[in-house]
Amino acid sequence: MQRYTKTAMSLHWLSALLIISAFIMGLVMTSIPGFSPAKLRYFSWHKWLGVTVFALAVLRVLWRIFHQPPPHPAHMPVWQNHAANATHWMLYVLIFAVPVSGYLYTLSAGVPVVYLGVWPMPVFMAPNPELKPLFRAVHYWLDMTMAALVVAHAGAALKHHLIDRDDVLKRMLPFTK
Template identity: 50%
Template sequence: MKPRQPDHSGTAATTYPRTSIVLHWLGALLVAGCFALGLVMTDIPGLTPTKLKYFSWHKWIGLTVLLTLLPRVLWRLLHASPAMPAGMARWQQRAAHLTHLALYALLVAVPVSGLLFSQAAGVPVVLFGVLPIPAIVAPDAQLKVLLRSLHWIFNYSLLCLVCLHLLAVIKHQFINRDGLLARMLPFLQRPPSSR
């Protein structure tokens, strides 16, 4: 059993630090927006100015997810997470840990595969319209097809894991009633007198 990092109050933390909470919800918002925009833009027939604009926004949001992931991972490594609810089975704790690792891996794989797909298609990526991203791969028709498939697979794998994550949250909040969601939404925490 790993020793828990003590906090400054002398009691175990019951919520994530504010920085973790902000980074989590910012990441969730960016991922949801990027996925929704991806669905909308690919539904637009032809190659219209609106579609091209949406493609640019989609790439910018995807790269922002990637850029904000590094501080998020560093913060998580340097700060202990709140303890899991008492009585939570060990296999559930392991499943939660593995799901989080898979989510982080896909948060890298999705934008990187998208970036490489654009480059293999011969389309330069210019972040926010001002910062050209150096080409990692040269235009290549076969690689483009492969990367497009990988980008699709990674996206829908991420969607499945996010849904699994949400189902687990719902189970803990409404079936187990163990206060797990309050770790990421502290305003849900009940005062000590009502427990």
């Protein structure tokens, strides 16, 4: 069985953990009515997760450029190969697009992003109340699209493991042989 590199596995699972955390935090923070210190703290944490996911996405793409993933199993139908490749590339696009759209939403609202409360991120646009609802909607729908693709991706991995009983999932699990 050909496996992903330990670096690829680490970047994959760390990205997954942070993306799921940011998604859940986004749902929680937007369900809190009004403004409160807790809500503002969650918004900051959500933004920090987004910046971190974006940085990891850059690392993942650089790693992927220089390290080819293992090939799909020979028994996998062509349509599944195409579906897997399309899903992976859409997820790569979304791990950039979701944080960028959130950043644009934040800037259009006139709220700075200060990473970890220490490093101010660049402000390259003035507050824009007209664009704010657009960026909010784009961020939301990109995020929901990513959530659907993550569920499909995990479902496909589990299908390979539980039904097909092949090594597709094991190639990405760090503690299996």
